[in-house]
Amino acid sequence: MSIYILPVLFVALFLYGFFKKINTYDTFVKGAKGAISLVVSIFPFIACIMIAVALLRVSGVTAFLAQILTPVFTFLGIPPELCELVLLRPFTGSGSFALLDDVLATYGADSYISRCACVILGCSETIFYVATVYFSQTKVKKLYYAIPCALVASIIGAIVACLLCRVM
Amino acid sequence: MMLISIGVLIFVDPGATLDAMIGASTSALELCIELCAVYAVWLGLLEIVDVSGLGQKLARLLRPLIKKLFRVDNEEIQKMIALNMSANMLGLGNAATPMGIKAMQALDDGSGKANFSMIMLIVVNATSIQLLPSTVISLRSNAGSADAADIILPTLLSTIVTTGLGIVFVLICYMIHKKLKARRRRP
Numbered sequence: 001m002s003i004y005i006l007p008v009l010f011v012a013l014f015l016y017g018f019f020k021k022i023n024t025y026d027t028f029v030k031g032a033k034g035a036i037s038l039v040v041s042i043f044p045f046i047a048c049i050m051i052a053v054a055l056l057r058v059s060g061v062t063a064f065l066a067q068i069l070t071p072v073f074t075f076l077g078i079p080p081e082l083c084e085l086v087l088l089r090p091f092t093g094s095g096s097f098a099l100l101d102d103v104l105a106t107y108g109a110d111s112y113i114s115r116c117a118c119v120i121l122g123c124s125e126t127i128f129y130v131a132t133v134y135f136s137q138t139k140v141k142k143l144y145y146a147i148p149c150a151l152v153a154s155i156i157g158a159i160v161a162c163l164l165c166r167v168m
Numbered sequence: 169m170m171l172i173s174i175g176v177l178i179f180v181d182p183g184a185t186l187d188a189m190i191g192a193s194t195s196a197l198e199l200c201i202e203l204c205a206v207y208a209v210w211l212g213l214l215e216i217v218d219v220s221g222l223g224q225k226l227a228r229l230l231r232p233l234i235k236k237l238f239r240v241d242n243e244e245i246q247k248m249i250a251l252n253m254s255a256n257m258l259g260l261g262n263a264a265t266p267m268g269i270k271a272m273q274a275l276d277d278g279s280g281k282a283n284f285s286m287i288m289l290i291v292v293n294a295t296s297i298q299l300l301p302s303t304v305i306s307l308r309s310n311a312g313s314a315d316a317a318d319i320i321l322p323t324l325l326s327t328i329v330t331t332g333l334g335i336v337f338v339l340i341c342y343m344i345h346k347k348l349k350a351r352r353r354r355p
Contacts, residue, residue, distance in 0.1 A: 001317030003239055005258075005341050010213065011193075013213065013216055013217065013220075013222070014216070016220055016222060017216045017219075017220045020220045020221065022216070022219050022220055024216055027212075027215050027216050027219045028212035028213070028215060028216060029212065030215055031211040031212040031213070031214055031215025031216070031218075032208040032209070032211055032212035032215075034207075034211050034266070034315065035204050035205075035207035035208035035209075035211050035266075036204055036208075038207055038266055038269065039200050039201075039204040039207060040202055042200075042269075043196065043197070043200045046196045046199060046200060047192075047193050047196035047197070049260075050192040050193070050195060050196040051188075051189050051192040051196070053192065054188045054189065054191060054252075055174060055177065055185070055188055055189065055192075056183070057184075058177065058184055058188040059174070059176040059177045059181075060176065061172060073328045080338055085273055094199070095290075096254075097303065097307065100307060101307060101311070102306070104308060104311035105311060106254060106309065108311075108312075109308050109309075109311035109312050109313035109314075109316070110313050110314055110315075114311075114313075115319055115322075117305075118301075118304045118308055118319045118323070119319050119322045119323045120326075121301070121304050122298065122304045122319065122323035122326075122327065123296065123298075123323050123327040123329075123330050124295070124296060124330065125174035125261075125293065125294050125295060125296035125327035126294075127294040127295075129290055130268075130293050130294045131262070131290055131294060133265060133269065133303065134265075134268050134269055134272050134289075134290055135272060135282075135286075135290070136269070137269050137272065137273050138272050138273055138275075138286075139278050139279075139280050140275055140276060140281065140286065141280045141281075142280060142281045142282060143287070143290075144281075144282055144287060144341070144345065145287065145337075145338070145341035145342075145345065146282060146286075146287040146290045146291055146294075147294075148337075148341075149287075149291050149334055149337035149338050149341060150290070150291045150294040150295055150334055152333075152337060153291070153295050153330050153331070153333040153334035153337055154294075154295060154330055155325050156327050156329065156330070156333055157295070157327070157333070158326075158332030160198030160325070160326045160329045160330075161322060161323075161326040164322035164325055164326060168318075168321060168323050
């Protein structure tokens with residue numbers, strides 16, 4: 001069902017544009033042109049955050065942190081097997097999806113751990129990545145409480161996710 | 169953070185440092201090329217949404233919510249936030265990003281400090297208000313799940329918790345911040 005939503009929306013949009021007598025081709029081209037300059041200007045920020053994440057993983061710092069934090073996670077009701085996933089999720093989208101794939105393969109797609117991992121990924125976002133990219137084109141240097149608020153909310157979300165997986 | 173990791177690597181595996189950095193940079197470039205293609209499609213479509221006046225209509229629909237939540241009065245910015253939120257809810261994070269960046273640019277007052285609207289926008293975006301976790305579901309069904317979609321309900325509920333809490337936290341922090349500032353100003 002959901003695969004039809006986007007194509008139907010697109011057709012409706014073009015028909016609407018046609019109905020409003022705008023030149024859809026020229027308008028589309030004008031908009032698409034902005035893509036290259038946008039990507040060029042956010043590339044350095046994406047590269048920097050991805051290098052940092054790669055170094056964290058290769059050096060074993062995340063694995064070490066995950067080991068230290070195991071009792072904390074157990075206390076919060078999050079399966080300790082998901083420590084690394086929860087730690088990396090705020091930084092990298094592709095990295096956490098790769099980890100999810102590992103979890104699914106190791107514990108089986110329908111196990112409690114895998115379901116927790118799926119729900120945690122589904123209800124959270126790459127906080128640091130989003131913040132870096134969104135603020136990359138502004139002069140803002142002081143973010144105040146933005147990141148802590150998002151992080152704390154996500155951790156509580158992860159705890160709720162694991163609770164829900166137990167009953168649902 | 170980078171410093172700690174490199175410091176650790178010097179002791180563990182010095183040869184891997186540069187490899188890891190260049191590997192990551194390469195994947196960043198690959199990601200950017202992919203993003204460029206994705207953004208071209210979305211920015212093209214969004215331009216049509218904008219020029220045809222559909223954006224204004226959507227913004228008008230969401231205006232009460234946006235005005236209350238983000239405290240933005242400028243119609244142009246309201247429109248961008250409306251598009252950003254709609255794309256997010258459809259699970260189109262990549263379509264939401266260009267609009268979010270534009271909204272941020274328009275909200276920037278050049279003071280170097282994030283204002284309330286910017287912080288609210290970033291927290292709402294960073295706590296994800298996805299209605300359909302399509303990537304997760306497809307990964308799960310690939311892994312041989314019997315009912316890959318049974319995570320939709322718990323995901324939806326925890327997403328509501330996360331985003332709701334994010335908004336509440338921002339409001340609380342904003343009030344505390346304002347009070348502290350007022351106290352500091354007094355001699």
